[in-house]
Amino acid sequence: xxxxxxxxxxxxxxxxxxxxxxxxxxxxxxxxxxxxxxxxxxxxxxxxxxxxxxxxxxxxxxxxxxxxxxxxxxxxxxxxxxxxxxxxxxxxxxxxxxxxxxxxxxxxxxxxxxxxxxxxxxxxxxxxxxxxxxxxxxxxxxxxxxxxxxxxxxxxxxxxxxxxxxxxxxxxxxxxxxxxxxxxxxxxxxxxxxxxxxxxxxxxxxxxxxxx
DNA sequence: GAATTGATGCGCT
DNA sequence: GCGCATCAATTCA
Numbered sequence: 001x002x003x004x005x006x007x008x009x010x011x012x013x014x015x016x017x018x019x020x021x022x023x024x025x026x027x028x029x030x031x032x033x034x035x036x037x038x039x040x041x042x043x044x045x046x047x048x049x050x051x052x053x054x055x056x057x058x059x060x061x062x063x064x065x066x067x068x069x070x071x072x073x074x075x076x077x078x079x080x081x082x083x084x085x086x087x088x089x090x091x092x093x094x095x096x097x098x099x100x101x102x103x104x105x106x107x108x109x110x111x112x113x114x115x116x117x118x119x120x121x122x123x124x125x126x127x128x129x130x131x132x133x134x135x136x137x138x139x140x141x142x143x144x145x146x147x148x149x150x151x152x153x154x155x156x157x158x159x160x161x162x163x164x165x166x167x168x169x170x171x172x173x174x175x176x177x178x179x180x181x182x183x184x185x186x187x188x189x190x191x192x193x194x195x196x197x198x199x200x201x202x203x204x205x206x207x208x209x210x211x212x
Numbered sequence: 213g214a215a216t217t218g219a220t221g222c223g224c225t
Numbered sequence: 226g227c228g229c230a231t232c233a234a235t236t237c238a
Contacts, residue, residue: 048230050230056230057230058230080230082229082230082231082232083229083230083231083232084229084231085231085232086231086232088230088231090230103230105230122233127232127233131231131232132230132231133231133232134231134232137232174230175230175231176229176230176231177229177230178228178229196231
């Protein structure tokens, strides 16, 4: 294959309009996109949607000091501490009412592998960024990134390299929550070996090739 | 491979 | 105090 394999949007910044989508739509749309922090990152292979009217969302009970970024500009980061130990990264979005976000749960590591291994203390490529806490640690994220614009450095959030997501997108119940756990708002790249946990059989949502 | 448990900060009831 | 949008080590198989 030669130049024809290059997708027109490969490497381009994501259109800002997609951050005005509702969290569920954006969560699916981000599968296959590329995320990097200071040049360290990879392909997004797993996401979860959290909506304002969603009992599992931090924004459900309104704005607080911790979750204020969820009510700020769309396309910015919401970073919070989880279980007192880990950091987790969300992409703030909005479908007409503030307080929605997409949790980035797993990456396929592609850039800056040596940095990731050093920060994680483990070299196993399948566990390098497979989970929101692991991902944040590998990319060096912490509270200093909370509220930052994802379209500006040190972030880089772009269309995936190569073709639009060639594999089907999987959908299933979100992980690690007790409220609204029945909502099928977790999305993953089929066939990826870098998911935080496998999806159940039959959890195929779509080809993922449709445009937004 | 699957289940269990401890570590740990902080927002909330 | 309680409950987490978690992880790694440990235990069992």
